[in-house]
Amino acid sequence: MAFSKDQVIDFIYNEARMLDEGRYDEWLSLWLEDGHYWMPLDYKQTDPHLVTSLLYEDMFMLRLRVERLNGARTFSQKPKSRCHHVIQRPFVDEMTEDRIVTNTSMHYVETRLDEQFLLALTAVHELAVVDGALRIANKRVDILNSDAAFGNIQLLP
Amino acid sequence: MRTASEITAMFTGPQVHRDVYTSPEIYRLEMKHLFANTWVFVGHESQTPNKGDYFTTQIGDQPVIQVRHSDGEIYVLFNRCPHKGTKIAIDREGNTGKFFRCPYHAWSFKTNGCLLAIPLKKGYEDTGFSESESAKGMTPVGAVRNYRGFVFARLAPEGIGFEDYFGDSLSSIDNMVDRSPEGRLEIAGPPLRYMHKCNWKMLVENQTDTCHPMVAHESSAGTAVNIWEEMGNPEPRPPAMEIIAPFMSPYEFFEKMGIRTWPNGHGHTGVHHSIHSDYSAIPGYFDALSEAYGEERAKSILDENRHNTVYFPNIMIKGPIQQLRNFIPLGPDKTLVESYIYRLVGAPDQLLARTAMYNRMINAPTSIVGHDDLEMYERAQEGLMSNGMEWVNVQRLRTEAEDFSQETVENGTTERQMRNQFDAWVKFMTVSMEGA
Ligand code: FES
Ligand SMILES: [Fe+2]
Numbered sequence: 001m002a003f004s005k006d007q008v009i010d011f012i013y014n015e016a017r018m019l020d021e022g023r024y025d026e027w028l029s030l031w032l033e034d035g036h037y038w039m040p041l042d043y044k045q046t047d048p049h050l051v052t053s054l055l056y057e058d059m060f061m062l063r064l065r066v067e068r069l070n071g072a073r074t075f076s077q078k079p080k081s082r083c084h085h086v087i088q089r090p091f092v093d094e095m096t097e098d099r100i101v102t103n104t105s106m107h108y109v110e111t112r113l114d115e116q117f118l119l120a121l122t123a124v125h126e127l128a129v130v131d132g133a134l135r136i137a138n139k140r141v142d143i144l145n146s147d148a149a150f151g152n153i154q155l156l157p
Numbered sequence: 158m159r160t161a162s163e164i165t166a167m168f169t170g171p172q173v174h175r176d177v178y179t180s181p182e183i184y185r186l187e188m189k190h191l192f193a194n195t196w197v198f199v200g201h202e203s204q205t206p207n208k209g210d211y212f213t214t215q216i217g218d219q220p221v222i223q224v225r226h227s228d229g230e231i232y233v234l235f236n237r238c239p240h241k242g243t244k245i246a247i248d249r250e251g252n253t254g255k256f257f258r259c260p261y262h263a264w265s266f267k268t269n270g271c272l273l274a275i276p277l278k279k280g281y282e283d284t285g286f287s288e289s290e291s292a293k294g295m296t297p298v299g300a301v302r303n304y305r306g307f308v309f310a311r312l313a314p315e316g317i318g319f320e321d322y323f324g325d326s327l328s329s330i331d332n333m334v335d336r337s338p339e340g341r342l343e344i345a346g347p348p349l350r351y352m353h354k355c356n357w358k359m360l361v362e363n364q365t366d367t368c369h370p371m372v373a374h375e376s377s378a379g380t381a382v383n384i385w386e387e388m389g390n391p392e393p394r395p396p397a398m399e400i401i402a403p404f405m406s407p408y409e410f411f412e413k414m415g416i417r418t419w420p421n422g423h424g425h426t427g428v429h430h431s432i433h434s435d436y437s438a439i440p441g442y443f444d445a446l447s448e449a450y451g452e453e454r455a456k457s458i459l460d461e462n463r464h465n466t467v468y469f470p471n472i473m474i475k476g477p478i479q480q481l482r483n484f485i486p487l488g489p490d491k492t493l494v495e496s497y498i499y500r501l502v503g504a505p506d507q508l509l510a511r512t513a514m515y516n517r518m519i520n521a522p523t524s525i526v527g528h529d530d531l532e533m534y535e536r537a538q539e540g541l542m543s544n545g546m547e548w549v550n551v552q553r554l555r556t557e558a559e560d561f562s563q564e565t566v567e568n569g570t571t572e573r574q575m576r577n578q579f580d581a582w583v584k585f586m587t588v589s590m591e592g593a
Contacts, residue, residue, distance in 0.1 A: 054523045063384060064381050075529050
């Protein structure tokens with residue numbers, strides 16, 4: 001089944017909303033089993049393997065990250081963080097039968113206790129169509145100031 | 158102003174006064190004395206491979222430039238124009254060609270700091286300028302030493318020599334570099350930069366704190382183990398299991414791994430084994446190493462699995478991972494942590510891939526392991542403001558009359574290395590104080 005541009009854009013919006021509302025199990029189910037969430041460290045970084053990134057996580061790591069958030073002894077999440085995405089209408093850069101690439105500008109806000117910070121970022125989603133549904137094959141998040149020194153970034157931009 | 162005897166009284170052996178972590182005055186004294194009298198890490202030579210290449214960083218609170226001069230040597234200069242103080246280089250790295258040129262009034266300097274030219278030089282005739290400090294150009298630090306690619310500097314012109322300061326602790330750098338079949342490391346990309354609202358010494362102490370991983374990191378390491386078991390213990394283990402799960406090892410594991418301390422505040426965990434001991438072999442690596450060194454020597458290089466080596470005052474290296482963490486003090490309650498990784502020249506890329514993975518899984522501001530460490534440091538920094546108690550306890554496995562001038566190997570859960578650091582702290586804080 002072919003998807004319309006609007007459906008693709010809704011998918012991106014819905015993903016951000018799942019993260020904001022902490023619906024992580026639903027969020028994980030959007031992913032293909034061999035997908036990677038990549039957050040480069042360097043501006044225009046091309047290699048996720050041989051230089052450091054902020055994140056380059058497979059499904060095991062993402063599952064671990066999500067399960068940890070609810071753990072009884074997750075000290076850095078007592079109290080819990082909250083996050084908020086404000087997203088600009090995604091560009092659909094590529095759209096074929098089974099592969100779709102979008103590019104989305106976002107402002108991401110994360111807060112805990114008295115602290116709150118803002119990240120400006122661009123998310124590139126590579127989507128696949130599997131069994132008639134849109135799935136995330138890979139996601140790359142470039143933070144505008146990725147080379148700056150941050151404190152804890154605990155949730156997912 | 159505190160006297161040398163007041164500084165000395167802040168470390169009693171079993172206890173250290175909380176002011177060492179919280180007091181702005183102590184912090185200023187550390188910058189003035191401790192970071193001037195010790196040998197402090199600057200950068201790696203491969204960050205400035207070619208003539209004119211430079212890299213900017215800090216020694217304590219002092220902005221400095223590491224630069225490769227036209228004679229091929231590495232110089233470390235204070236990053237300050239001798240005219241009106243403008244920082245000469247502001248970007249993190251670059252190439253300046255044959256000379257530095259100040260962007261304010263265009264005074265220029267050779268890459269060893271010497272003054273090269275001043276526009277309208279005539280204006281300084283008969284002013285006594287040539288006798289001024291400024292006429293010498295950019296000021297070099299007191300002393301520089303490039304040890305197997307690692308550049309260290311002592312700000313003070315006089316003081317302890319490099320070999321006397323580090324002694325046998327250099328064996329950890331040796332082991333890390335020897336792991337390259339060519340005996341050479343190369344920087345691999347920019348460092349992770351992680352801001353901590355705590356005193357720099359908390360981070361350094363934590364490097365040999367073997368009683369915290371199974372507690373503070375239960376949420377990451379313990380959960381990893383649980384998920385893997387739920388999956389039915391699949392082999393090969395997911396990379397996260399290889400890297401994060403060993404943090405969950407029992408106390409006994411850490412007790413038996415051993416801690417070695419050397420004079421002047423240096424020391425390492427993982428004497429007999431470590432959390433890095435059971436990594437899977439990378440195809441082709443042992444062969445490359447054996448070809449370079451012979452099989453026996455290759456084995457002995459890889460049998461050394463030192464966990465964290467602290468070089469006092471403020472870096473830690475991981476030989477088996479080729480990682481260096483620099484704990485840069487920015488204030489009594491502010492520390493910038495830069496985590497660098499290196500390529501073993503001549504070794505398979507897969508090793509570097511594991512190193513990069515370790516760095517991001519454990520030491521990134523986005524790391525689920527790092528999150529809990531930082532949470533502990535920041536809580537400690539806040540807790541220390543409490544007047545309920547003035548002293549911090551570092552007494553674990555302490556014996557009467559500990560002699561820090563002797564190298565020792567002890568039970569891996571001792572806090573001796575923390576005490577060793579404070580012994581060196583007192584020594585290098587007070588050596589240049591009046592009445593010391
Ligand atoms: S401040 Fe550098 S030339 Fe004047
Ligand atoms: Fe830790």
